[in-house]
Amino acid sequence: MQGTELKQRVDQIEQCTDDAKRAVTSGSATPELRQCVQDMHQQARQLQQACSGGQQQMGQQQMGQQGGLDSGLRQQVAQLEQTADRAMQACRQAGSNVDQQTQQAVQRAHQEISSVKKQMQ
Secondary structure, eight states: OOHHHHHHHHHHHHHHHHHHHHHHHHSOOOHHHHHHHHHHHHHHHHHHHHHHHTHHHHHHHHHSOOOHHHHHHHHHHHHHHHHHHHHHHHHHHHGGGSOHHHHHHHHHHHHHHHHHHHHHO
C-alpha cells in the first residue's frame, strides 16, 4: 500500500471511530462498550498521527528498505483491530441494550480497520 493511500485509509478509520465514539456517547451503551470505543478512538488518533508524522519518512523508505516505520504501523493497526474486536464483542454481549446506530458505527469502524490490516499484509 502506498503512503498516500495508507494515509487516506487511516483518515477513514479515524472518521469511523469518531462516529462510533459519538454514537456511544449519545446512544445506549454499556460501560464496557464505551471504554472499548474510547480505546479504539484513541488508538486510531495515534495511528493517524504516526502516519502524518511519518509521511516524509514513508517516501524515503519506499525508495530503499521497507522496514521500521512500516512494521511499526502494521503493529499499531493489529493492536487497533484487537481493540475493535473487543468493541464488537462488547456490542454482542450488550445485545438489545445497545441501539442500532451504535452497533452500526462500531461495525463500520471494525470493518474499516480489518480491511486496512489485510491490505497491509
